[in-house]
Amino acid sequence: MAETPSLRERTRRAVRAEIAAAAMRLFTEHGFDATTVDQIAAAAGISRRSFFHYFGSKEDLVMGDTAAIGESVRAALEARPADESAWTAIREAFLGLRSTHGSVKEQLVLARLYHDAPTLRARHLEKHLRWQELLAPDIQRRLGLPATEAPDPRARAFVAAALACLDAAVDAWAESGGAADPVQLFDEATALLRA
Amino acid sequence: MAETPSLRERTRRAVRAEIAAAAMRLFTEHGFDATTVDQIAAAAGISRRSFFHYFGSKEDLVMGDTAAIGESVRAALEARPADESAWTAIREAFLGLRSTHGSVKEQLVLARLYHDAPTLRARHLEKHLRWQELLAPDIQRRLGLPATEAPDPRARAFVAAALACLDAAVDAWAESGGAADPVQLFDEATALLRA
DNA sequence: GTAGATTGTTGCACCAAGTGCAAGAATGCG
């Protein structure tokens, strides 16, 4: 099943990983916004132009393939039992996100970056907007709303609210240095919304 | 009460209004992102450099003083009866937003701009992040959560969810061309969250 | 009205993120 990637593909991935590693080093040291693409390229031993050959933007270094991750969340959501409630289903779909990216330590570093780099925060929120459209149709069904061409605003609001709970939970988890339980934080946040 | 502004202040405001008007004309015609600052400056009969003397950024043309508006929402929220529920209080505080900006027609144009200009959407979401911090303390009290130094993540999630409902409602209202009732849309969205 | 301080306007140079293009170097593959 695992098609062996060509040598070119393998070296390409290796270079990508090297650039990303060099960038993360700089980001954690000087912050995301204070690090320029020129510095990253220099640290990775490539030209500025080549950097943009590997990553479409500085944000891409941190964010990964947001479209693919969004798709995986949608798939996880749609794989939940059809009669499961919207809240439960989206909760379980979100849980799958924990395993997709690197180690817990790396996730903490990323969460910290997201937390204090304004441009990253903005991109993060834009990503959630796209996810909103992606997840809304399934949620719309689970909420008992009739299927429509464009997503029902109520379903969109629901997904956005769930993502807001997720963000708040991850944020609080990052601020606690990894001590708090993000799943519990999420559950508490959603519980309070319904009270 | 109304301190007469100096001549300087009055002309400054007049110029600001002129620039904004010229910009809105270009925005509605070519879109926000496709309109450059140079074009706006040229249309307003000033230099590019002077434009940035009046507005800190292109987004400022559309967004107004976000900090001040956020403050007004916070004030409205805190002015609600102390025993009012979080949902009701924030709903009423949001209602005050309708009267602050121009006519309904202008609001529709703005909502449309927000809807299809990615950079504006991003700024809009960043603005809501700041409002989140602003409104969280009061909501935290209304939710019966103990007061803390940094806002409780549950209160932040609550405010973010309410803002998400507001956004969804305004968005759907704009898409309907002003036909739908945004207040009703908001109420339906929040009701569904609690079900 | 005029002198002087304040404020507004503008051009210039600069930074940072991107993008398109085309030349040249490196490299995988037959």
Place this chain on the structure above:
DNA sequence: CGCATTCTTGCACTTGGTGCAACAATCTAC
């Protein structure tokens, strides 16, 4: 080995945005 493909790079350009300094306009006090 040679050829075609791909990688890398430099260069010029766009767009938003900032700091600086010269110059013009205007307000104020005498």
